[in-house]
Amino acid sequence: MNVNISLIEEQLCALLCAEVKVTAKNDKLARIVTPFYFADGDPYQVYLKEMPGGILRLTDMGHTMMHLSYENDTDKFREGTRGNLLSQVKAETSVDENNGEFYIDTTIEKLGFNIFRLGQALTKINDLTFLNRARAESTFYEDLKEQLKKIIPEEKITADYYYEQMENAGDYPIDFKIEGKELPLFVFGIPNRDKARLTTIILERLLRSKANYDSLLIFSDQSAIPRPDLARLSNVGGEMIASLDAEADFSRKLIRKAANN
Secondary structure, three states: OOOOHHHHHHHHHHHHHHHOEEEEEEOOEEEEEOOOEOOOOOEOOEEEEEOHHHOEEEEOOOHHHHHHOOOOOHHHHHOHHHHHHHHHHHHHHOOEEEOOEEEEEEOOOOHHHHHHHHHHHHHHHHHHHHOOHHHHHHHHHHHHHHHHHHHOOHHHEEEEEOOOOOOOHHHOOEEEEEOEOOOOEEEEEEOOHHHHHHHHHHHHHHHHOOOOOEEEEEEOOHHHOOHHHHHHHHHHOOEEEOOOOOHHHHHHHHHHHEOOO
16 A cells, blocks of 8 residues: 555544543543444443452443433343344344343453443344345334234134135235224335335235235335335225334224224
8 A cells, every 4th residue: 555554543543542531430431432422422331340259340330221222112122033133243243231221341451442432232232123135124024013913802803814715815914813893904004116116016915816805004114115016005905004113003903893802
């Protein structure tokens, strides 16, 4: 390289040192200001705590989960796909957890390295709220099932139902069957365009088989479905719910169609 590596190193060290500050809170605890921030601009809370036996502990003091809980149900971070991802983050970064507090025990010699390792872990935990498309779709069905169970007794819900009176029924799965007030209620979760098209096919097959049912179509984000696909789906489907975030609409439509508790 034609650049001055030593000069770059000096500038980076000066910049990083300017970004990291240590403020004593008491004789056993100090706060470390780092260049890590949440999406809303709030800084990560990182502390250095002196533990028995001279052990130094870098910890967020439980602040990360508390911060995320303002806009998220953090209990879901420990279930299903999100729970697996959280465990993976902790394993990859060697971060431990105790009742929502994330920490790393360290020596003075490895303090700088572990500050950034804890920051990396907290960033990945924060990213659980912004799952990529594939992961978001996999958690969509978990979230849908949880929403259903909040409103309908679990014994009235059958997951992965097949309408046996239909030819090749095994090729046309129905996400959930719920005991309806008058007719069985078939619930379809639709996280993407492909599922919208598949649901259209399944509903058309049910109509062709003269099945007697009602249906409820629940989208991850209805606005993300192309208009032609949405039009075809609306021609054969029942009521729609634009997203799982529309909780009032979800509850109202489901209660109206489902059997009494």
